[in-house]
Amino acid sequence: MLSMTQDIEDMESLVRRRLRALRVAQGWSLEELAGRANLSQSSLSRIENGRRRLALDQLVTLARALDTTLDQLVETATDDVVTSPTIDGAHGRMRWPVKSDPGMSVIRQRVTEPPPDNPSRMRAHPGREWLVVLSGTAILMLGHRRFRLETNQAAEFPTMMPHAIGAEGGPCEILGIFDRDARRGHQSEAVGDDGVPGAPG
Structure with a gap:
């Protein structure tokens, strides 16, 4: 008592x-x-x-x-506060589930290739995505617009708009956060047209 x-x-x-x-x-x-x-x-x-x-x-x-x-x-803190990532060595990715919303996930990835020149290779799917550049410089292609993201800069965008992410001037490391719909879209598009897994985006 x-x-x-x-x-x-x-x-x-x-x-x-x-x-x-x-x-x-x-x-x-x-x-x-x-x-x-x-x-x-x-x-x-x-x-x-x-x-x-x-x-x-x-x-x-x-x-x-x-x-x-x-x-x-x-709400009280649970015992499972710390989460270890699932590592996908073949694609150079780490993935963490978001406990408060099992539909969301966080992915860390090293990107070495520039974004595609061909707009037809951009992806579009339901959802929303957040992107943080951990190191290097990333290029976010969003429709016909091109955004340059330096280390520690972030972007948020609806994934129904055709988009692609690549590196500029050398490899970059990015952290992508996906809502339920965006995560589902990426799972169905894990491999690009050329057989190479695409970066988050």
């Missing part, structure tokens, strides 16, 4: 810290958040500092005001 009581107290303490952290991150005072949540400033202050019990209806209202959900407010 003592352990359960301690668990509840730990959870409440975590929720209080999250409420305050989210409020501060938004740049809101106690008064501003209280107004958005239809609470008095003194009630919100007591909730944050532990002098008032947490009520479910108030937590739901506060979560909505802070643009989050009750589930996210009370």
Whole structure:
């Protein structure tokens, strides 16, 4: 029984810290958040500092005001925090699943070839993709436009637009993040027309 009581107290303490952290991150005072949540400033202050019990209806209202959900407010860390990648040595790729959304995945890849000159070799499929250049210079072809991405620059684009990714001036290393639809599109296009696996994109 003592352990359960301690668990509840730990959870409440975590929720209080999250409420305050989210409020501060938004740049809101106690008064501003209280107004958005239809609470008095003194009630919100007591909730944050532990002098008032947490009520479910108030937590739901506060979560909505802070643009989050009750589930996210009370979520606790699991034991499987660290994830090891699946390594595809043949294609020079590492892939990590995103635990909070099994449909998403993260892929790290070394790209050595320039993007294709022929627009017909660009891919298009449902979804959305995020790309971060870890080292070198990458070229993102998006429709008829050409974007040059240096180290630490990122791009976000809808994958329904024909696109391709290549390297400029030597190899580059990229990190691609794919939503469920984009991941499915890449799985079905794992090998390009020339038989060479394409880079994320």
